[in-house]
Amino acid sequence: MATALRRGRTWWAGSVLGRHLLVALLGLVVVVVVLESASDFRNLQLASMAYLGIAAGGLTVLTGLNGQISLGHGALMAIGAYTTALLLDDRDAGTPLPLVVLAAVAVTLLVGAVVGAAAARLHGPYLAGATLALAVAVPGIALYFKEQLGGEQGLRVVLPDIPTWVLDLAFFVTGQDLTRSRYVACLAWLTLIVTFVLLANLSRTRVGRRWRAVRDDEVAAELAGIRLGRARVSAFVVSAAAAGAAGAMMAITVRLAAPSGFTITLSLTLLTAVVLGGLGSLGGALLGAALLTFLPQVVTDLGVDAGLSDIQAAELAPLVYGLVMVVVVLVAPAGLVGTARTALLRRRLQRAGTGTSTSTSTDTAAPTSTSTTSKGTTT
Amino acid sequence: MQQLLNTALGGLTLGMVYAAFALALVLIWRSTRIVNFAQAPMAMVTTFVALVVVDAGHSYWLAFAAALVSGLLLGAVVERLVVRPVEGGPEINAVILTLGLFIVLHALAAVVFGNRYRSFPAPFGVRGLEVGGTTIALTGFGVFTVLAVLVTMGLLLALFRYTDVGLRMRASAFNPEVARLLGVRVGRMLTLGWALASLVGSLAGLLIAGGSLVHPAYMDSVVVYGFVAAVLGGLDSPIGAVVGGLLLGVALSFVSGYVGSQLVALAALVILMLVLTLRPGGLFAQAAARRV
Secondary structure (H helix, E strand, O other): OHHHHHHHHHHHHHOHHHHHHHHHHHHHHHHHHHHHHOOHHHHHHHHHHHHHHHHHHHHHHHHHHHOOOOOOHHHHHHHHHHHHHHHOOOHHHOOOHHHHHHHHHHHHHHHHHHHHHHHOOOOHHHHHHHHHHHHHHHHHHHHHOHHHHOOOOOEEOOOOOOOHHHHHHHHHHHOOOOOHHHHHHHHHHHHHHHHHHHHHHHHHOHHHHHHHHHHHOHHHHHHOOOOHHHHHHHHHHHHHHHHHHHHHHHHHHHOEEOHHHHOHHHHHHHHHHHHHHOOOOHHHHHHHHHHHHHHHHHHHHHHHHOOOOHHHHHOHHHHHHHHHHHHHHHHOOOHHHHHHHHHHHHHHHHHHHHHOOHHHHHHHHHHHHHHHHHHHHOO | OHHHHHHHHHHHHHHHHHHHHHHHHHHHHHHHOOOOOOHHHHHHHHHHHHHHHHHOOOOHHHHHHHHHHHHHHHHHHHHHHHHHHHOOOOHHHHHHHHHHHHHHHHHHHHHHHOOOOEEOOOOOOOOEEEEOOEEEEEEHHHHHHHHHHHHHHHHHHHHHHHOHHHHHHHHHHHOHHHHHHOOOOHHHHHHHHHHHHHHHHHHHHHHHHOOOEEOOOOOHHHHHHHHHHHHHHOOOOHHHHHHHHHHHHHHHHHHHHHOOHHHHHHHHHHHHHHHHHHOOOOOOOOOOOOOO
8 A cells, every 4th residue: 555655656756747647637527527517608718718728828838938028929829810710711611620720730830930030039128029019010911911811800710510429429428419619618628738738748858948948047058058049949939839729729719810809918918817827837827817717707897886887897807917917026926826836835845844953944944945936036 | 203202201200209209218228228118008198198188178288298297207106116126137027017017007098088089189280281282291290290309309318418417317327336336316317217208208199199099009009110110220229219210110101101001010020020130239239249
């Protein structure tokens, strides 16, 4: 019994992939249960939480692990969404959905490689400005090529019929018929889980360590034989691919790809989600996406109760995001998850410290706790 | 031929505004090494202040002055209360902070002033002047725009070059430590710098709004153009910002006139990428190539 437990524990500590897959499997079960019990409206809401989560996950890897900031992820999502819309323009399009999503990811990946190659030379405010310009420029392309990309109205996305085996499987598992919005939500969450497993795995391997090394100290990383440019471009490409998948899911959920969906606000909102949750933490990105999806309704209702008009109350949600963003940077630069993690680590260290003799515990606990905080705050 | 001339004239007028906005960004960059992305909504808020004054039945000029003064105050308050803690910290924190401010001011303006398009008055005619029987694209308000920006630049130049305060501000931007040792109150100089930059920004906002529509988002693209103009001239060089603004204004005006107004932002992006790749320090880089 004890040896089995110990063996389990060493497996848990040793196998990164196994651990991630186990968490993903648990997540899948939770998702199926939640989506099954949710109404159609909630399902669509959860689907939009999923696509925001995918994009935020990609952005958190870029900003948190590699230290590059991007205000252009909204534009990258637009590229994914428009690719999806072009492939799914009518019911007889016939392209299977997984292929469509892969195509959207591939196109966004290519664009991401070009942008990333340019961005690898920039840092801080220059990078922010350049990607902001990207976010402003991309919707203009859709407006200019009115014939192909639908101009202001955008392109409609026609969701292909649900394959019969999926319907059968859903009926077999849940005993209910699969509605279209539930199908969309399941797709979005499945994509989220796959993306997160890939991102989590990547960030724990050599690639992820390189990204972190480049973020923390360029000179040291270069001395260790890491090519700075290659590490930066690869981080941007991975992040762009996630944004492409998010864009595809957004197109399928909203069933429309239009310039008004990809304003600067979307890019800034994604950044809010990432900052809120804590840079570099996928769980934090998901938490941020959840707040972005569910907070507006709560805040708007509060605003209406307080006597504001509907239009005014609708602006309260961005106000809250912005304020939270400012406060997080000023008070807890590690974000919600990062700060909680640091506090937890510190408490664990203190508890470990009281077990041994007090003189050594203060010596060892102090430097370790400061190093964890600095790890959380350096971005 | 006439279209060429008109496009160039329109570009120069617009370029003047971009130049002013770029100058505001450069002023802040030089003193605190922060690109203030919140400059656009700050200018937008002051324009709405002017609109409130006009709606209350006062003259345009009182509204103009009110906007500039509120710009000055807003800049000082923002620097002192919000930006001060991140100065000198990791640059990504400052970027995120100014973007947070961007969202806050945006939403605040939409809550307080309403989220719809409103027309903004202009003190001079907004129809083309007539020269030798033909109408050219230069409007009375355009002339005012050019003059206002030129006067502001002259005043700033005089301030920095010939006054004691200007010298102290330059010293604290150049080397805060040494300036502090020599008795300059660096913190106050930084606040003053932000206030002045915000004033110039709100001037740009007023000039763009004149005779046109304002909306909480009406300055959003201007911050991108201002940034491109500032980088084009070199983020460290006020002269560069002005030249960059004019060049960008003319270039974008030609794109808008001959290709399509939807692609203006894309053209700005292309110009930005070209500058950053070929000459990262900008056209007026003084020092040897600096890492961007």
